[in-house]
Amino acid sequence: MTVQGNRWLLAGIAMALAAAVASADDAEVANATDVLAGALTAQAEGLRLQAVKLAAELSAPGLEAAARTLAASPDRYESSLALELLANIGVERNRGLFEAAMTSPFRSVRVRAVQALATLKDPGIVGPLAAMLAGDGDPDLRALAAEALGATGGEDARAALRRALDDPHPVVQAAVVESLATSGDHEVGFELLGRAEGSAPPEARRLLGLVALVPDRGLLPRLGALLASPEPSVRIAAAAAILSIDERAR
Structure with missing residues (x-):
């Protein structure tokens, strides 16, 4: 055999060995997926908890079916971690589960659901988010729903946000x-500023704190006029709002 022939033979052997190693690795991954998926739906609670805690940071598609089953668990810990796993695998393909979870009695489950759905930025989820913003008893959940609506955008989302002002x-x-x-x-900043200008100091301070969150330099002249307010607390709130807007608008 020629030197060139030997080289081709050696290259072929190397490729065959690499393929064999890859095949063995794939088999191990498949076996590991089966073991973990089985543990996610095991009868023993301790095994399920161990499995879902470890799986929650993964994104292996082979765990999806088991995670969907576990997401319906009456245990809030299992359900919320299963939703975290499903979010890693794919939110859109499990959208129905996340939307249903928004009305769960468990806070942690609702948090996972709204965080996942917020990543879609899909106008189709404005309705459930608006309902959460208007009716959830947990202010942190209402705030999360507001943030998700802001990220989604659109007239319906803005209308829901304005109703929650x-x-x-x-x-x-x-x-x-x-x-x-x-x-x-940004018009909301001007509306809140108008309300602040006609309010007693405590309410004016609250409203100016909200105006400070709107990055629009058009607010600065009217805020500047409040720096001459006879009420020291209003002057301070106006000054802080000006600096906040200046930083946010850069």
Whole structure:
């Protein structure tokens, strides 16, 4: 055999060995997937918990069917971690599960659901998000829904956010204003500033704190006029709002 022939033979042997190693690796991965998927639906609670804690950071498609089953678990820990795994695998393909989870009695499950759906930025989820913003008893969940609506954008999302401007919780108020600004509605800053200009100092301070979240330099002249307010707390709030807007608008 010629030297060139020997080289081709050696190259062929090397390729065959590499293919054999890859095939063995694939077999190990397949076996590992089967083991973990089986543990996700095991009868023993301890095994399920161990499996879902480890699987939640993975994105192996072979775990999807087991994760979908576990997402319906009455245990909030199992359900929320199963949703985390499904979010890693694919939100759109499991969209129905996430939408259903938004009405779960468990806070952690609702959090996973809205966080996952927010990544879609799909106008089709505005309805469920608006319902959560309007009716969820947890202010943190309402704030998450507001942020998701802001990221989604569109007239329906902005309308839902505007309806929530008077939410009683400051965390939600801030999330709503920031989300409106994110969606392109800077007019909310001018409306809030108008309300602040005609309000008593405590309410003016609250409203100016919200105005500060809107990155529109057009607000600065009117805020500048408030630097001459006879009320020190209003002057301070106006000054902070000016600096905040200046930084956000850069």
